[in-house]
Amino acid sequence: MVGRIYDFKTVEEKWQKYWREKNIFRAEDFSNKPRYYALDMFPYPSGAGLHIGHPEGYTASDILSRYFRALGYNVLHPMGWDAFGLPAEQHAIQTGTDPRINTQNNVDTFRRQIQRIGFAIDWSREINTTDPRYYRWTQWIFLQLFRHNLTFVDKRPVWWCPALKSVLANEEVVDGLSERGNYPVVRRPMRQWILRITAYAEKLLEELNRLDWPDSTKRQQIAWIGRSQGAEVDFPIHGVEKCLSVYTTRPDTLLGATYLVVAPEHPLLEAITVPERWDAVREYQQKTARKSDLDRTDLAKIKTGVFSGAHAIHPLTGEPLPIWVSDYVLMSYGSGAIMCVPAHDTRDFEFAQLFHLPVRQVIRPLNADGDTALPYCERGILCNSGEYDGMTSDAAQEAIIDRLMKNGTGRQRINYKLRDWLFSRQRYWGEPIPIVWVREDDFGIISRTANSPFLEFMPSNPVFYEEDGRKFYAVPLCSRDLPLNLPPVESYLPSDDGESPLARASSWVSVWIHPQTGEIRPQAEGRPAGEWLAARRETNTMPQWAGSCWYHLRYMSPRCETAPVDPKIADYWRAPNFYIGGAEHAVLHLLYARFWHRFLYDIGVVPSKEPYPRLFHQGIILGEDGEKMSKSRGNVINPDAIIQSSGADSLRLYEMFLGPLEAVKPWDAKGIEGVIRFLKRTWKFYNEVSIDDGQDDDDTQRLLHESIRKVREDIEGLRFNTAISQLMILLNRLQKLPRVSRFAGESFIQLLAPFAPHICEEIWEQLGHGESIACAPFPNFDIQWLTRDTVTIVVQINGKRRGEIFVPANALESEVLEKARTCDGAVPHLRGRRIVKEVHVPHRIVNFVVQ
C-alpha cells in the first residue's frame, strides 16, 4: 500500500514544504473555534547553532499544538528570537563587524534548523527583539514605566566586571563571578537606571498561588521576593539628637536585646561615632569597602566588627545598649541596622561570644525541661521580660508592638528581600533607552511648555542626577520618535571607564531639542535659529531581559503599528495556554516578565494579570556520560547529525521517549535505535497490512480504544514517554494481523501524528486522504470497549500472590470469594489453615488472611 522503503529524508522534506506552502499552521485571529496558544521560551540565536536541548521543549509544545489542532482548536504556535545580548556583542568586538550581521546569520541558521524538525509553527508571526519594529515597543513600555514613576537613576555601587567591561545585575553574578564567562567582578559606583520592581512585590507574590506552575518555581519566586513581617523599632541615641531604626522579625525578643549593630555604610555612623573611636571605625569601613561581596557574605568566615563608642537607649527599659559596626549587617536590607538578641539568634550569638557582649535569655521553649541550649531561635514563652513574662511569642509580639506604637517608638513593618531591578547596561547591543538629559533650567522650560511633545511620558516626579554640583533632568522622547534606532558606531568596545560604546557616537549623543515642536537635531550641524535646548542622549542600553518581558504579547499581533499588542487581538488570544522552557529562568525572566505584564495590565494595555498561567519546565538532556553536555567534555550531541542519520521524526520521538519531560536524563545513542525501528515497523505495517471495511476482533478493538484513551490523556498530562510506549504496544499487536479495519488503521497513524508528523502525513496520504493529517479530526474512544465483561482477579494468601481467577465483571462477592478459595494456586496454601479474614477489592484482588 505504501512505498517499500522508508526514506525519511524525502518524506520529511516533502511535508515540510507542503506545510509551508499551504500555510497549514497559520493561526487565525478571531476564529470562532476554541483557541489554544502554545508558547516556547524563545531561543537566543547563538553562533553554536541549535542544541539538543532546544527540540525537547519545542517538540512538547508542538505535540500539544498538533493535538489541539486535530481536536478542532485554532492554534497559535509561534517562534522568534531573543537576539540582543553579550555573545553577539563580544563577537562584534573581536571581529569589528556589526552585530546585526552576525545576529542575522545566527537567526537564519536557527530558523533553518528548527524548520528541519518539522514544527507546526506559524512562521508569519516570527519576531526578533533586535528588529527596530519590535524594540520600538520595548522602548514604549519603558517610557510607560518612566511615566508611572517606576524608574529612577541612582549612582550606586554596582557589579562591575573589568573583563567584560560591563555592569552586571545581581542575578548575573554568581559567587563573585560573572554568570557569563566566570570573570571576577567588583563593586563600583556608577549612574544607573533602576526599575522599581519592589513596588510590585506584593502583587507578584499574591498572584503566584493562582498560577499553574511547578511548585519549586513558585517557591523560588516566593523566596526571591522574600516577604517578612515584623516591626521597626526606633532606638534614641545617647547624647545625639538622632534615632536609629532597626527592623526585626522577632519583636517578642526586644527585652533580650543587649547591643545594636549597624552596617559599615550606615549614613548615621559618622554622626554617632564618638571621637575616640572614629579612627577604628573609619579603618573598618575602608577594610569592608575593599572586600568583595564573596568575602563579605561567606558564612564560614569569622565575624568582624568594631565598637562605635555610641550607645542607644532601649525604648522600653531605657537601658543603654552599645552600638557596634559589623559587615554581617547589610545596608541593602531593612534599615541597615539591627537590634541584637544573642540568646535567640545564631549570628548575634556568634558575634556576642567573639566580643564578650552580654547574652540575655528572654524566651524559653513551650515544654521547658531544664536548661535551654543557647541560642534558642524558636518561638516560645517569654521570661525575664517583666510584664510580658509567661506570654507566648505570638501574644508578646502583639503586645510589644502595641506598646511601641503608643510610645511612638515602633510600628509594624513588612520587608522584602527583592531589590529594585538594575536596568541599564554599558553595552552597544541592546535597546537604546529613549531619554535625553537636559540642564535644570532647560527642564523648567520644557515643563512649562504646555503641549510640549516631551510631556507625553513625563512623570509626576522628575528623574534627575547630580554631577559636579550640576543637576541633569531626564526628558522622555515622545512616541512618534520611536523607535530610537541604535546608531552605527566605529568601535563596539566600551571605554575603560565603563561608558557605553554609544557615548562615542558623539554626533548621535549631542542634540538640540525643541520644546514646542519636539524636534531633535544633531548638534554637529550647528545651532539652528529659534528656541533650541542642548541635550545629551542617554547612552546606556537595556539588559537582555527587556525584550523577553513581553514577547508573548507581540506574537498575537506581530505587525501592529499602533501598540505593542492590538487590544482586540489580545482580548481574543488572552494568554498562552501553555508555556514551556528551562527551569534556569525560574526567577529572572519569569519574574521580570510577570512584572512588566502586570504593569501593562494595570495601565490597561493587556486584559490579563499574568503572562503565563500554565508553565512547565522540560528537564535537561545530559551527554552519554551522564554529565551536562559541553564542548570541553566532548559529549555534545548535535541535532543536525541525528536528523541527518535518523530523521526528524526519530529525533522528536526519541527525545519524548527518553523519560518524563521534566526529568534530567542522559542521551543514549543506542536507545534511539528503538524508535527508529518502531517507525520502520510502522511503515512496514502499512506496506503489508490490508485495510478494509470489516470489523476487528474484540481484543484488538479493546486495545485500540484503550490506546486512544491513554494517548489522549497522556498528551494532555504531558506524559509523552508513556503515550509512545502505548503506541508501541498497539503496533506490536496490529502488525501481527493480516488485515485491520479502516478505523484501526487510520486511528493508529493519527495517534502517532503529533509525535512523528512527517511519516504519518505520508502514510495518511497513501491511505487515500487528500487533506493533511494535521487537519483531520483526532480519533476518540468508545467507552463500551473500555468496560470489560470478564475481569482478572489476583488471589493472594497473606498478601502473597498465589493465583488468578477470571470472573464476570458483575459477579457477586460471594461468587468471587468462592472461586478464589477453590482456584488451583490457592488450594494448597489454604489446606489445613483457617481463614481469619477475606479482603475483596472488586475487579482487582482477593486476599485471604490465614493462620
Place this chain on the structure above:
RNA sequence: GCCUGGGUGGCGGAAUGGUAGACGCAGAGGACUUAAAAUCCUCUGACUGUAGGGUCGUAGGGGUUCGAGUCCCCUCCUAGGCACCA
C-alpha cells in the same frame, strides 16, 4: 546550614495503597542468508530446584495496613535552589 525534588534490573524508565520491572536499549539463543547487515521469533531481576515451583527483591532501618516502590518516622546518597535578609 536551610528549603525542595529524586534513589526501582546491566541501562533509560513503567506502576489510582492491590500481579513490581510496562515500553525500549543492551545481552543470549534461534529463523532467513554463501556471509554480513537488516528483519522476524523466543528468553532475559537475583538466588534456588530435574520440574511444578519456592525464597528474596524498589538506597538502609523502623512503623501503619489484609496488603507499601507508593503513606508515616529516622539514616545515608544524589540533583537543584537559597544562603549573615535580622
